[in-house]
Amino acid sequence: MSYDATTLWGIVAAVGVITLALRLSFILLFGRVDDIPNRVERTLELVPAAVLAALVVPAVVALDTSLALQAEPAKVVAAVVAAAVAWRTENVLATIAVGMGALWLVGMVV
Amino acid sequence: MLGVVPFGLITGISAIEAGFDAVQTVAMSVLVFAGASQLALIELVGDGAPVAVVVATAAVVNLRYLMYSASIAPYFRDFSPPWKWLSAYALTDQSYAVAVTSFRDDEPSKHRRRWYYLGAAFALWGVWVVSTAVGVVIGGSVPPGLSLEFAVPLTFLALLVPSLKDRLSGLVGVIAGGVAIPAAALPLDLGLVAAALIGLTVGVLVDTFTDWADDEPAGETEGEP
Numbered sequence: 593m594s595y596d597a598t599t600l601w602g603i604v605a606a607v608g609v610i611t612l613a614l615r616l617s618f619i620l621l622f623g624r625v626d627d628i629p630n631r632v633e634r635t636l637e638l639v640p641a642a643v644l645a646a647l648v649v650p651a652v653v654a655l656d657t658s659l660a661l662q663a664e665p666a667k668v669v670a671a672v673v674a675a676a677v678a679w680r681t682e683n684v685l686a687t688i689a690v691g692m693g694a695l696w697l698v699g700m701v702v
Numbered sequence: 703m704l705g706v707v708p709f710g711l712i713t714g715i716s717a718i719e720a721g722f723d724a725v726q727t728v729a730m731s732v733l734v735f736a737g738a739s740q741l742a743l744i745e746l747v748g749d750g751a752p753v754a755v756v757v758a759t760a761a762v763v764n765l766r767y768l769m770y771s772a773s774i775a776p777y778f779r780d781f782s783p784p785w786k787w788l789s790a791y792a793l794t795d796q797s798y799a800v801a802v803t804s805f806r807d808d809e810p811s812k813h814r815r816r817w818y819y820l821g822a823a824f825a826l827w828g829v830w831v832v833s834t835a836v837g838v839v840i841g842g843s844v845p846p847g848l849s850l851e852f853a854v855p856l857t858f859l860a861l862l863v864p865s866l867k868d869r870l871s872g873l874v875g876v877i878a879g880g881v882a883i884p885a886a887a888l889p890l891d892l893g894l895v896a897a898a899l900i901g902l903t904v905g906v907l908v909d910t911f912t913d914w915a916d917d918e919p920a921g922e923t924e925g926e927p
Binding site for chain 2: 595597603604607608611614615616617618619633635636637638639645646647648652653661670679682687688691692696
């Protein structure tokens with residue numbers, strides 16, 4: 593909320609340049625697959641699981657000031673249902689739709 | 703392909719809420735063209751995280767492009783530099799998956815490779831940019847009572863679940879997610895980066911020093927531009 597337009601443009605530009613550099617890296621350097629050590633490749637493959645999990649979980653469950661777990665039941669139910677849908681369908685649209693539907697339903701009941 | 707539409711809508715809506723203007727939001731989809739990192743940076747900007755944390759997080763989310771770039775480079779080797787730049791720019795989870803699966807088996811001509819890949823990639827690009835723009839337009843008129851902000855973690859969840867392809871990525875996800883709960887208290891929104899790094903480190907250590915996770919290597923994740 594607090595950033596001015598220049599800062600936001602700076603963030604967009606910086607992330608854009610870094611992302612393009614990552615995409616260009618081996619294509620431009622004309623690298624070959626075997627240039628990547630197996631260890632590095634395995635590590636890179638794990639990045640999505642690590643980052644996405646670290647993004648998802650705190651959005652559903654939090655600690656309050658007394659370090660007790662805090663969660664809105666509606667969000668937990670919605671997340672569990674959505675995870676099941678994602679597991680079965682691997683469909684982003686279905687996951688979001690069912691998850692939001694569950695959130696509203698449980699929210700009405702609780 | 704159609705999974706990109708809600709993703710783009712949510713990106714547009716949440717960017718406006720986080721304080722980006724319409725032009726910046728659409729420009730972001732054009733310049734960055736990587737949905738999960740865009741949502742992550744929007745989320746952090748909305749939280750008022752420091753600029754360095756925002757940029758670093760988005761960069762980490764996009765590290766997999768390094769891997770795609772290496773893996774797909776042989777198919778673009780005979781392209782001239784402008785075509786290489788264009789092909790690299792259009793590299794996404796989907797375009798990578800399409801290209802690698804169709805180029806691996808038969809060896810199409812340079813011409814066919816170029817147009818097949820760019821056609822698929824830029825069709826996706828068009829859907830992505832337009833759906834972001836539509837999200838910008840409808841963003842202002844969404845009633846707040848719908849808790850639409852929860853669609854953002856749901857989108858991440860939709861990407862997370864297929865990425866937990868084997869025991870090792872499952873372990874990494876559980877640890878990163880578990881650490882992220884207490885780490886949320888860290889200043890400067892560093893909890894996300896810390897949790898992801900700890901999960902990743904444990905995964906690499908387990909992979910290196912035990913044979914607990916020696917199952918067959920997995921395929922590509924997809925569903926994210």
